[in-house]
Amino acid sequence: MGTTNSNAIQSAISSVAGNLAADDPLRLRIRDAAAAVRDTTPLAQSFTNFVTINFVANAQLAAGGTAAMSFLASDIVDIAAICGATYVNVGTLLPFYRHALREITAAFAETGHRWVLDPVAAGLGADRTAILTDMRATPPTIVRGNASEIITLAAMWELPVDDDNDLDDSRDSRPNGVESADDVESALGAAKALARFLASKTPDGEAAVAVSGAVDLVTDGETVYRLPGGSAMMTKITGAGCSLGGVTATYLCVADPLAAALGASLLYNRASERAAATSDGPGTFQQHFLDELWKVSPAAIASGDIVAE
Ligand SMILES: Nc1ncnc2c1ncn2[C@@H]1O[C@H](COP(=O)(O)OP(=O)(O)O)[C@@H](O)[C@H]1O
Ligand SMILES: Cc1ncsc1CCOP(=O)(O)O
Numbered sequence: 651m652g653t654t655n656s657n658a659i660q661s662a663i664s665s666v667a668g669n670l671a672a673d674d675p676l677r678l679r680i681r682d683a684a685a686a687v688r689d690t691t692p693l694a695q696s697f698t699n700f701v702t703i704n705f706v707a708n709a710q711l712a713a714g715g716t717a718a719m720s721f722l723a724s725d726i727v728d729i730a731a732i733c734g735a736t737y738v739n740v741g742t743l744l745p746f747y748r749h750a751l752r753e754i755t756a757a758f759a760e761t762g763h764r765w766v767l768d769p770v771a772a773g774l775g776a777d778r779t780a781i782l783t784d785m786r787a788t789p790p791t792i793v794r795g796n797a798s799e800i801i802t803l804a805a806m807w808e809l810p811v812d813d814d815n816d817l818d819d820s821r822d823s824r825p826n827g828v829e830s831a832d833d834v835e836s837a838l839g840a841a842k843a844l845a846r847f848l849a850s851k852t853p854d855g856e857a858a859v860a861v862s863g864a865v866d867l868v869t870d871g872e873t874v875y876r877l878p879g880g881s882a883m884m885t886k887i888t889g890a891g892c893s894l895g896g897v898t899a900t901y902l903c904v905a906d907p908l909a910a911a912l913g914a915s916l917l918y919n920r921a922s923e924r925a926a927a928t929s930d931g932p933g934t935f936q937q938h939f940l941d942e943l944w945k946v947s948p949a950a951i952a953s954g955d956i957v958a959e
């Protein structure tokens with residue numbers, strides 16, 4: 651981050667023009683979602699990478715939900731019948747995953763089970779590309795990723811991207827491993843195109859895309875919401891994005907996709923700001939962040955800055 655583009659958006663946001671009113675119905679949906687997570691302790695299962703699997707589970711618990719992790723298609727399909735949503739993260743892959751994920755996502759499409767995809771490192775490796783390309787036929791309810799991942803997934807799925815802001819054919823960047831090589835704003839058109847595509851495939855026409863970074867961007871394909879705030883310390887621990895995907899699935903158990911994506915991202919911004927104020931470095935930050943996920947109230951989550959366009 652830190653490009654001219656992101657500086658411009660940061661300064662536009664600091665004037666907080668367009669910040670949703672305190673009584674906007676969307677804020678009420680977000681507060682209700684956060685309260686419902688606390689009240690009902692929903693289970694969101696995960697098929698996720700083994701670098702950050704423990705942090706994902708801990709973040710889901712600290713946010714108020716519960717966790718179950720598996721890599722077996724039969725487990726995931728059975729658990730889908732008793733949980734509110736599933737989280738799929740392709741950060742670390744093994745040869746049998748393509749078959750397992752085909753079986754899993756086909757079962758979700760058949761039953762209408764809602765799920766969140768984190769397309770970690772999209773664009774790297776023939777097998778990851780094959781797995782993510784397959785998912786176009788059985789897509790998720792929410793895609794959550796960094797800017798490079800969102801841009802790459804929209805291109806992989808050959809979606810029509812029509813915003814001025816988008817990278818053109820001269821784009822030669824590729825994901826920087828699991829980190830983003832692109833600015834959040836440059837993923838605007840890709841995020842909208844992806845959200846529209848997902849919404850066209852879900853049984854109720856509802857879907858969302860969340861692009862994380864210094865200023866997060868969330869869209870249902872129609873309206874774009876920008877969420878400033880948070881802490882750059884999030885980039886100094888592994889699993890900030892992965893666990894945000896897991897917590898988004900926790901919220902999706904009790905809320906519509908847009909409120910779920912916004913609620914989880916707002917929770918992360920508020921908790922990371924509070925953790926950064928009390929920690930000395932990445933180690934204590936990670937601990938304090940889990941504590942703050944636990945402590946932030948539904949009202950505090952719903953009152954974060956949300957700039958609608
Ligand atoms: N520079 C930053 N300032 C504030 N928050 C950030 C910054 N970079 C990332 N974040 C936050 O860190 C979390 C993970 O985002 P990100 O680092 O983009 O994901 P990933 O780890 O998948 O690349 C999100 O909550 C996002 O808002
Ligand atoms: C380091 C790493 N390598 C493969 S998956 C992974 C974790 C990525 O976590 P995040 O996307 O949340 O930074």
Ligand SMILES: [Mg+2]
Nearest residue numbers: 770828891892
């Ligand atoms: Mg990531």
